[in-house]
Amino acid sequence: MKNMPEFKRHRRLRSSAAMRSMVRETHISTDDLIYPLFILEGENTKNEVPSMPGVYQITMDILKEEVKEIHSLGIKSMILFGVPNEKDEHGTGAYIKDGIIQEATRVIKKEVPDMLVIADTCLCEYTSHGHCGVIHNQDVDNDESLALLAKTAVSQAEAGADIIAPSNMMDGFVTVIRKALDEAGFTNIPIMSYAVKYASSFYGPFRDAADSTPQFGDRKSYQMDPANRLEAMREAESDMQEGADFLIVKPALSYLDIVRDVKNKFNAPVVAYNVSGEYSMVKAAALNGWINEKELVLEKLTSMKRAGADLIITYFAKDVAKWLSE
Template identity: 55%
Template sequence: MKVRRRRFIPATAMAYPIHRPRRLRRNAVLRDMVRETRLDPGDFIYPLFVVEGRDVRRPIVSMPGIFNLSLEHVVAEARHARKLGVPAVLLFGIPNHKDARGTQAYADDGIVQRAIQEIKAAEPDLQVIVDVCLCEFTDHGHCGVLEGGHVVNDATLALLAKMSVSCAKAGADIIAPSDMMDGRVAAIRAALDETGFGELPIMAYSAKFASGYYGPFREAAQNTPTSGDRRGYQMDPGNVREALKEVALDVEEGADMIMVKPALAYLDVIRAVRERWELPVVSYNVSGEYSMLKAAGQNGWIDYERVMLETLTSMKRAGSDLIITYHALEAAKLL
């Protein structure tokens, strides 16, 4: 008797006629219905660079479309951001006078403090976040007190706390320390609590890497170190476990939001942070990332708007709840 053998059919072959993922890609409406990751103007935080003077709108050559702005222009730009649905701005200040201890950073009539007051008077609901660091205010360009060519950690903490309280008094909504000093979140939290600002959240630059992507920002903030670099306090780009340690310390010290900076080359770090903590995760789409897309778009090498949204989506997909980005206004208009 002849035995009939069944022909072996691979599982993939059997599944093929049934499972056709392309069915859900047939048209734009259907694709939008099943999209997993969505961008919204409410996801963005827009950085602003405020300078002394009147009627200053100075282009930052390496960052097309971004400017150093005097107070009246900063207020106008903040209003524009709010009208587009962007909920928050991040302030950086460039004073006329710089010194070794960055005294203008914590002066009650400093450029940042005045910008906070004027923006809040014009747009009360717009959240004003203040970058707390000394690098834009010191004559040496480093993020803290410099002694013997090295940044002194603990002496810097008192000045960062002082700047935080000064900005809180001016009306800041969120304090964002970016200096990468050890213990700065605890020092700032204690100072805010002791002066009646216990309700203000801290957005900690928890995993801030010593990155080459910051190049254009140096022009915008006028804070290039006069000697050495920041590798002694910012993180080595090769380290993920250390990034998680830094985040853990900030969370323990009272951070309310945690940040990874830069974003595009550190999507794996964003994902690792997202998987471990429930706090809001912020990514900083930094100047170099912005300028690369701008340059490629201006040269016709990429579809700028499409690549911009794709890049921002990658940060959201990796786990970012909020994205600090110079693309904020352009992206908000498209969305």
């Protein structure tokens, strides 16, 4: 048209699938994915988590085949959560030599030696009260809990864990675990800290999977208030100063601003945890035919990478690996 005012033609770079692929800024690969696994005691058991379709609690014998499948898909790392038969007030099962995560780590390392095993280092799955530490007067004793978390980390490293991922949100947990690992000779084992972990309603399905619902109260005195942004920077800064090698932001989807803040401020790999509630909402909508699951999941994970995440812990990891190979 004559006399048309000049303007930028941005659509030139969107004109075909090949063109869009050529100029795409953010990419997802299997190298970015960490797959969570829930390990049960016993044999020949694979329980689907009712609130997480497609996610299972599995026993050690089934784990052997599971880890081979995960590896065959190109996924190189997994994070382990234990579901023990017995619990007590001090979470003894978290740090004993033959604990469920310790045994699972040995199995994985035997079956697929180059699989990176990340051990979730917390007590809530192993305590009878469901809290992340030692209880005194209906409250978690921060400093007494640190000693048990340090024992847990060392026990997991001794079993062959490649990365220790403390998720308890006790003050000082990184420095105490770092000191314990170093003194035990594990100076090269990195810490993937749950540095920024909010007290979120998105965790509900996970508590079904890990059987870790608190028996009284909640975790708001040690997990962060979802309304706070500056507090996240203080938490992450403390963990970096104490020796963290990775920084986790949890949850991911409603906290992408925090992922970007952490990435901008700290020189460390940032991990976004695409948590259980985020997974279950998508699965429920997909099962009802309301969304295109593949397209939505890839868009969601891309948003996490675009926000600054270097790695993503996600229950969709196996699905994504298959989609990427299509």
